[in-house]
Amino acid sequence: MKVKDVITVIEEQLAPIALAADWDSPGLKTGSKNLEISKILVCLDVTNAVIAEAVRKGCNLIISHHPVIFHAISAVTDDKEPVVCNAIRNGIAIYAAHTNLDFADGGINDALAEAVGLSSVKKDISGEHRYGKLSGLVPLEEFISDLKEKLAVPFLSVIVPKTCEQDFLIEKVGISCGAFDEETDWIYTHKIDLLLTGEIKHSDAVWLSEEKFITIGAGHYFTEICGVRKLTQSLVAHRLPAELSEASQAPFTFL
Numbered sequence: 001m002k003v004k005d006v007i008t009v010i011e012e013q014l015a016p017i018a019l020a021a022d023w024d025s026p027g028l029k030t031g032s033k034n035l036e037i038s039k040i041l042v043c044l045d046v047t048n049a050v051i052a053e054a055v056r057k058g059c060n061l062i063i064s065h066h067p068v069i070f071h072a073i074s075a076v077t078d079d080k081e082p083v084v085c086n087a088i089r090n091g092i093a094i095y096a097a098h099t100n101l102d103f104a105d106g107g108i109n110d111a112l113a114e115a116v117g118l119s120s121v122k123k124d125i126s127g128e129h130r131y132g133k134l135s136g137l138v139p140l141e142e143f144i145s146d147l148k149e150k151l152a153v154p155f156l157s158v159i160v161p162k163t164c165e166q167d168f169l170i171e172k173v174g175i176s177c178g179a180f181d182e183e184t185d186w187i188y189t190h191k192i193d194l195l196l197t198g199e200i201k202h203s204d205a206v207w208l209s210e211e212k213f214i215t216i217g218a219g220h221y222f223t224e225i226c227g228v229r230k231l232t233q234s235l236v237a238h239r240l241p242a243e244l245s246e247a248s249q250a251p252f253t254f255l
Helices: 003-014 048-057 082-089 099-103 108-116 140-151 185-189 202-208 220-237
Strands: 027-030 040-043 061-064 093-096 119-123 130-139 157-159 169-179 194-199 214-217 242-244
Touching: 003 061, 003 093, 003 220, 027 082, 040 048, 040 220, 048 061, 048 082, 082 093, 099 108, 099 220, 108 119, 108 130, 108 140, 108 169, 108 220, 130 140, 140 169, 140 194, 140 214, 140 220, 157 202, 169 220, 194 220, 202 214, 220 242
Parallel strands: 040 061, 040 242, 061 093, 169 194, 194 214
Antiparallel strands: 027 093, 119 130, 130 169, 157 214
């Protein structure tokens, strides 16, 4: 089994490359497509700790969600790109499935919807978001408590506009994993009560506070790790020697 064979499985079945956003940079980041694979380590972000784990476990292919190389770079040196250099020194290929995995059927957004417990999950017209229903009308405070437990997240950023009361009942939830993309038309089109996303810029939070739906930011890591876990399971189901990284953790310490 070579790297190119794994790429074929991902790009043709699990996260079609055509789904990636125009601005995105998925694909092979280091290494050769002809590299014979020993084992695969799957992670959200590639760090030196993840590379050390790969070396320790005998993995020579890392599949990440976030691209370790995103923007154009002028040099690959220890001081400018230490993680990339570390991977190259250790003969590790790195492949990224980013927004194509976010939007794919069974991808990150679908995994998040499943983790939250939504039913009748559908795509919006762009295919970039999901929405579905809870089992019934749920008070906001109860939804927040359940969400923290389901996503194992220590805190949530909650935006409750003045048009929504604290005892507001939630039934239809919109899903947009990772960073909030500033798109809201689909939320009104599908009469969504609450948008669940990862991270929200302050300027976006200000205008979201004037909208007619509640927004929750559960953290970039916590809205996407469930999808990375599901990707690992899908690779294993395709009889690929993949395992989820233990070293890939949320970069924040919550005090």
